[in-house]
Structures are given as C-alpha cells and as structure tokens.
Amino acid sequence: MRIALRTRRHRLFAAGAATALCVGLGFAVAAPANAKPADNPSTWNADLSTVDPASSNVVTDGGMLRLGDQQARAASAYSNLRTGFAVFAPRTLPAESNTVSAIMDGTVGQGAEVAVDVRGLRKDGSWSEWTEVRPGQPAVLDRPTSTVQARLMLSAADGAAGPEVRRVELSSSTTSARPSAQVVLEGGGLTYKVFATREGLVGGTTANGHVIVERDHFVALPSRRGLSGKGSGEYSVRVCGDTKRCEWAPVWDVGPWNTKDDYWNPSDQREMWKDLAQGKPEAQAAYNDGYNGGKDQFGRKVANPAGIDLADGTFWDGVGLKDNSWVTVSYSWTGSDPAGTVKTNGGPVNVRSGPRLGDSVAGLAAHAAQVRVECQVKGDPVDGSQGSSDIWYRVAADKFLAKAYVAGASGVRDC
Missing domain, CATH: 2.40.40.10 (RlpA-like domain)
Incomplete structure (x- = not known):
C-alpha cells in the first residue's frame, strides 16, 4: 500500500523501500529545521554536505541532499521509479548500543519517498543486515555494537519531484527489545x-x-x-x-x-x-x-x-x-x-x-x-x-x- 502525502512541506520520519514500492510515511515530534542535537555523544547529525563514493544517484547542495537526475532504477522492480541512496560514514559510539532511532527534516511530495536504514559492525568485522528505522519503532540491531552506519534511501516516480532532506539526526541507545532482524x-x-x-x-x-x-x-x-x-x-x-x-x-x-x-x-x-x-x-x-x-x-x-x-x-x-x-x-x-x-x-x-x-x-x-x-x-x-x-x-x-x-x-x- 502506498500512502500519499497531502502536503509538500513538513517534518518527516520516513519508513519505506529503497525502490519506493511499499512505503509508509509518519511524522516525528515537531522541532525547528535548524535544530542541533543535544550535547549528547549518543546523538549526532549525518553529514549531508558530501556524497560518499558508495552512494548512488544523490547530490548535495548547501547541506541539502536530494535525489539525482540520473535514471537510476532497480532493474528487478517497477521501471517507472528513480532510485538513489546516500551512505554515511560509520559512527563510533561512546558505549556499545543495540538500538538506533532517527529524525529527519525535509520535503517529500506526491510520488516521492524516503527512508533511513542502519546496521552495526560485528566483532568479526562483518556487518549486520540493514534494518529500517520506522516511525515510533527504532531499529534494534542483532547485537550490541560500538560502530553503526546509516544510509538514506530516496525514490520518486517518473515526473515527480524527488525528495529533499535537510537534516538526519540519529540516536543510539540500549534496549532489551528483540532485534528487528535477528x-x-x-x-x-x-x-x-x-x-x-x-x-x-x-x-x-x-x-x-x-x-x-x-x-x-x-x-x-x-x-x-x-x-x-x-x-x-x-x-x-x-x-x-x-x-x-x-x-x-x-x-x-x-x-x-x-x-x-x-x-x-x-x-x-x-x-x-x-x-x-x-x-x-x-x-x-x-x-x-x-x-x-x-x-x-x-x-x-x-x-x-x-x-x-x-x-x-x-x-x-x-x-x-x-x-x-x-x-x-x-x-x-x-x-x-x-x-x-x-x-x-x-x-x-x-x-x-x-x-x-x-x-x-x-x-x-x-x-x-x-x-x-x-x-x-x-x-x-x-x-x-x-x-x-x-x-x-x-x-x-x-x-x-x-x-x-x-x-x-x-x-x-x-x-
């Protein structure tokens, strides 16, 4: 089921598929778009000013990240969707944690979608699966870790304006909840x-x-x-x-x-x-x-x-x-x-x-x-x-x- 947005400008907390095929959008608690994270080493802002080489079909403009103009799309999925993703640098946490939540500020219009995924580095050097952060439901990793990484997934149907993201705030914590993907x-x-x-x-x-x-x-x-x-x-x-x-x-x-x-x-x-x-x-x-x-x-x-x-x-x-x-x-x-x-x-x-x-x-x-x-x-x-x-x-x-x-x-x- 696709949930369409009735307004273009809002504070958003997205949850969806990389290829924008089955996505729901929810809303986070309102805050100023230029708000900075609290003085807490467990909370940080993703760097939207640069594009990592591992990213695909995204561009940055004055600290705002948006979907690129290339016709990048998932070959196995619907062909009327442009897709892209931004991979952010791994984050070393002040203490081992197993839970990551996120808040995003940006603009998403009709036919456009955005989501954030996170993963944790295991002791053997391998990564856990990417797990989506959902509205009101932080991602719970399969084990505590001292290093996490996030990526932002963006998509838009042909003819639709791509999403624009101005801020991604991430927070780590520890919970006894069962992993999102075990x-x-x-x-x-x-x-x-x-x-x-x-x-x-x-x-x-x-x-x-x-x-x-x-x-x-x-x-x-x-x-x-x-x-x-x-x-x-x-x-x-x-x-x-x-x-x-x-x-x-x-x-x-x-x-x-x-x-x-x-x-x-x-x-x-x-x-x-x-x-x-x-x-x-x-x-x-x-x-x-x-x-x-x-x-x-x-x-x-x-x-x-x-x-x-x-x-x-x-x-x-x-x-x-x-x-x-x-x-x-x-x-x-x-x-x-x-x-x-x-x-x-x-x-x-x-x-x-x-x-x-x-x-x-x-x-x-x-x-x-x-x-x-x-x-x-x-x-x-x-x-x-x-x-x-x-x-x-x-x-x-x-x-x-x-x-x-x-x-x-x-x-x-x-x-």
Missing part, C-alpha cells in the same frame, strides 16, 4: 533451496547504482536488508546448482517480485509475510500454494516461484544453468566462518575442485564477493591481486579458491 549464525551461513531466474536487463541499473554489463556477475534478493553498496560485496551469496557448480556473488539488486521479503530471516522477524516458514520466499508460496491470492506484495500475479535473480554471467558461467532452475543459496552475512573478499581486475576467478591449477573448475567467485572460509591447505603457488601464495582456501566441500585473490580473511584454520 539472523542465526552458522558456519558458512543459512542455506535454502529456492527457485532462480535470470535477470538479464543488460544496460539497466540495479538498486545500488550498478550498470549491468554483458555476462555480469551479481544477484538480486527481494529485500534491501541484504543490499550491498555499489562495487562492494559485504552482502554476498553462494549459489549452487544441480550442475554441482557454484558461484560466490555480491547482492547488487532488489527483486524478484517483492522488495520486502527477507525470507531467510526467522518468520516473526521478516519485514512482511510473517506467517510463512523461514526460508520460503513469498513468491514461491504464492505460485505453488496460492498464498496471498497468488499475488506478490504489489498485487501482480506471480508467474514463477523465484526467490533470487541471477545476472547472466552468474547464471550461465558460474552456476552453469541453461534455464530457470532450483538452486541452493547460502547467505554469507549470516555465517560465522572467517570472511574474505575476492579481489580481481573486475572479472571472476576460478574456484577449483582441489588446490591445484590442474584440478577441474567447480565454479566462480565474482569480484567483490564475500566468501566464508572453512579451512586452508597448501597447493600450487598462484600470483594474484593479493600477491603470491601457495595457500588455497576451502570455501565449500570440494571447492577451493586461491588465497592470492582473497583479502581480509584471518584466523583460518588448517584443513
């Missing part, structure tokens, strides 16, 4: 079998601002909670087909079908569809069981049970699919094994069945993808982006990736 950590991450479709759409722009190229390597999930920033892969998945091939790829788009269906989370923590079993996408339930009248969250008739979209290169070259198919997906940010980031010249790197260059290729790891490392062994020396090394990481059963292409993994045990 992810159960396992070795390599939560794993579910879901139906995969090929995204295609070469030349289109994903929800994080990436322009899709031929035989690209990324995936789309139907919730922005696991959406990585442009060019990054802090939220990545391992996708394996019946071909026994797998690809590790970053999440760079939102879709298919829904945009608020974080089906990998516990049922009562899902953004929507809380009566569905954990691991079951709403589109799958709609298509197979007639759930929600067989429709997605926007009232469209669901034509397939897809819970993930794969870019062409991931679909054809990484997983080796020839048609839409069931795949097994692991969500890396829900794992606890040591995490590393794949670094290449832009293309994917081979994952082999053993630690030798002569071992068969068992899949691919995309540039920027996060991989969870089970253990390490010695094998053939490899020269890569991270130097020369004869260490190979086992990233799944019978799947090995040369350490020379992986940055940041620490504390890896021997196999």
